[in-house]
Amino acid sequence: MPQFVIEREIQGAGSLSESQLREVSLRSLATLEGMGPQIQWLHSYVTEDKVYCVYLAPDENSIREHARRAGVPADRVSAVRRLIDPVNLR
DSSP states (O other), rough: OOOOEEEETTTGGGGOOHHHHHHHHHHHHHHHHHTTOEEEEEEEEEEEEEEEEEOOOOHHHHHHHHHHHOOOOOOOEEEEEOOOGGGGGG
């Protein structure tokens, strides 16, 4: 299944409390459950003013539909073409 990186611009994301992040995450998970198993959230990185999420999905439209239903931004959606890491370079 294709993998995507979603860039979400959220002012003050890095200052959100654990309970605030949990609330948004649970809303996202509930939306995913309603959309079926073809779209999956793998993990996210929270920075100062952005959240970068990694998802498996059949296409970009599925990612954008999830964002719309969950009420979260999806400012940039990028399909992952390759994965490189130090372990695989040796």
